[in-house]
Amino acid sequence: MSDAPLIFDRPLLRRRRDRAAATQHGVAPVLEAAAERLLDRLDDTTHRFGRALEIGGRGLVAPGLRARGVGSVVSMDLSARQASLAGGAAVCGDEEWLPFAAGAFDLVVANLCLHWVNDLPGALAQIRRAMAPDGLFVATLPALGTLQGLREALTAAEAAIRDGASPRVSPFPELRDGAALLQRAGFALPVADVEDITLAYRQPLALLRDLQAAGEGSALRARDPRTPPRALFPAALAALPAGRDGVTATLRLLTLTGWSPGPDQPRPARRGSADTRLADALGTKELGTGEAPG
Secondary structure: OOOOOOOEOHHHHHHHHHHHOOOHHHHHHHHHHHHHHHHHHHHHOOOOOOEEEEEOOOOOHHHHHHHOOOOEEEEEEOOHHHHHOOOOEEEEOEOOEOOOOOOOEEEEEEEOOHHHOOOHHHHHHHHHHOEEEEEEEEEEEEOOOOOHHHHHHHHHHHHHHOOOOOOOOOOOOOHHHHHHHHHHOOOEEEEEEEEEEEEEEOOOHHHHHHHHHOOOOOOEOOOOOOOOOOOHHHHHHHHOOEEOOEEEEEEEEEEEEEEOOOOOOOOOOOOOOOOOOHHHHHOOOOOOOOOOOO
């Protein structure tokens, strides 16, 4: 973890999540929608879990786990105030330095928090280490495309007002990287998929207020420390395209699912062990060496 580039100001993020514990009720529908999508993945398996760790749940995920019969749930967050919202066992901890023993949990879920870690591959590897064999990991996080319109509008507006632009929207992972990240961390049966949640705002300024209420303002270390020009945000918000329902913003929700390796999981067959030719199954002609397709 010490070799990872420091992209985010984690102490600043902790302070913002502390404050958001008292204000995020204003964006409850969005947070609840993301939590429901994460919990829905548990309904796709008949596996029963006895020891779960939920990270970043904002008090919304832990009750859903208990309602699904999970025996013991530990809630962890970078913010002690956020962790305490879960109403059960709570730990103030850092996703970059998990304070748990190897094999401690058979279920780990992370909701809208891993996009703030400096070393996502390292954080996933630590989560994998904390899991017992045949345990399930599910995470949701914003993917590339989230707030893309706002990113472009802010960049263009600042470039027009100043000589250059400061990054103001976080970088997000791409869908194509999701399964590879899980595989690199040692997860079996990795799956990654995305779903768009579209938000509409009658007043564009409400989008920025919602981000602030959720503690999701920029925590980039490379952000410009100067006070933004007074005209920056009005100019950027005015440039956002508006439709019948107002200005829209997209949360592209990336869901990662993987299993810690276990003895009973399906494995690829040994090469050459098949008793039926693929050509026969497909009803096609098998090509020999040096034979070109017709």
